[in-house]
Amino acid sequence: MPVPKSDRASRRLIVLQKLMLLATAKPGSALDVGRTRKITQSMESFQRRARGVQETTATVAGVPVRWFRPARAESGLIFxxxxxxxxxxxSLAARAHSRMARCLGAELVSVDYRLAPEHPFPAGLDDVWAVYSEVARDRPTVIIxxxxxxxxxxxxxRRVIDRGGDAPKGLVAMFPWADLTNSSDSFVRNEHLDMLSRKGLSRSAMAYAGGQDLRDPLVSPLYGSFVDFPxxxxxxxxxxxxLDDSRYVSTRMCAAGVDATLVEIAGGFHGFILMPAPESKEARRQISSFVGAALHDR
Known part of the structure; x- marks a missing residue:
């Protein structure tokens, strides 16, 4: 079910977009792994943990995780x-969602899954699956x-459903990378508007997939089944x-009978939700409302 988007971006979002494009520009080449890690670390460094939320690190099923626990956490779990x-x-990126955890009275856990190219598929999936299987038992959980x-x-x-695990109450996918073939037209339409590039993401896709087919449903979920999704x-x-990844996934989910809502934010670039802009605030409000309703099964 698509939600109508507003007509134009705020001035603040436009300025932030220009700054991000300048920060990530490197004429003649795509971002390599080293620069991608530095840029990502920089974006994460701006995130702040909400007051009244305890932040700790731990290990679950042999995998490093970061916990965020508000004083009262009785509503369930945000994974x-x-x-x-x-x-x-x-997992430092999860600080951006700590306020939501506090407002909803839910625990928040983020997984430091293994990264490519050192650890290609299915290492990352195995890690999040191992942690989820331990922490989501017998309590309402929403995956974001x-x-x-x-x-x-x-x-x-998909793995949780296929293996008979405790299915989540809801799923939130923010600008998801769901097709690692990077064949959608939005790479061309938004080439000069976004910090991402087809060339750069194709490098990352090959590093992550290793020798696996990029159309493997567990590598690129767009090509898999969405039957029984929450x-x-x-x-x-x-x-x-x-953008097209989101649109295609939404279409396929709805065709499979999933209660799926697509929200498109005018002028939003990749990662905008982590930036201090009115559109980001509104998007986080919608996400919080959705997560709260899912945790309480409303």
């Missing part, structure tokens, strides 16, 4: 899968993920190179 093109990123984490979250849901919220910006 976070970070982005970073499968080659970068960390950004970018590559959004795609990985879909693969996790209610799903997909949020993406109209200037995102992964």
């Amino acid at each position: 976070h899968v970070h982005g970073g093109a499968f080659v970068a990123g960390s 993920g950004e970018s590559a984490g959004g795609g990985l979250a879909m693969s996790l849901v 209610r799903t919220l997909i949020v993406v910006g109209t200037h995102d190179c992964l």
Whole structure:
């Protein structure tokens, strides 16, 4: 079910977009793994943990995780899968969602899954599956993920359902990377509007997949089944190179009978939701409302 998008971006979002394009510009080449990790670390460094939320690190099923626990956490669990093109990123990104955890009275856990190219598929999926199997037992859980984490979250849901695990109450995919063939037209339409590039993501896709077919449903969930998926919220910006991934996933989910809502944010570029802009605030409000309703099964 698509949600109408607003007509134009705010001035703040436009300025942030220009700054991001300048920060990631490198004429003549795509971002390599080292630069991708530095840029991702920089974006994560701006995230702040909400007051009244305790942040700790731990190990679950042999995998490093980061916990965020508000003073009262009785509503269930928010299970976070970070982005970073499968080659970068960390659980620090979950700080952006700590306020939601506090407002909803839910625990939040983020997984530091193994990254490519050092650890190609299925290492990352195995890690999030191992943690989920331990922490989501017998309590309502919503899975959320950004970018590559959004795609990985879909693969996790598919594995949970296929293996008879405790299915989540909901799924939130923020600008998900769901098709690692990178064959959609939005790469061309938004080439000069977004920090992503087909060339750069194709490098990351090959690093993550290793020798696996890029159309393997657990590598690129767009090519898999969405039957029995929980209610799903997909949020993406109209200037995102992964815009078509979101649209195609939404269409396929609805065809499979999933209660799926697609929200498109005018002028939103990749990762906009982590930026201080009115559109980001509104998107986070919608996500919080969705997660709260799913945890309480409303």
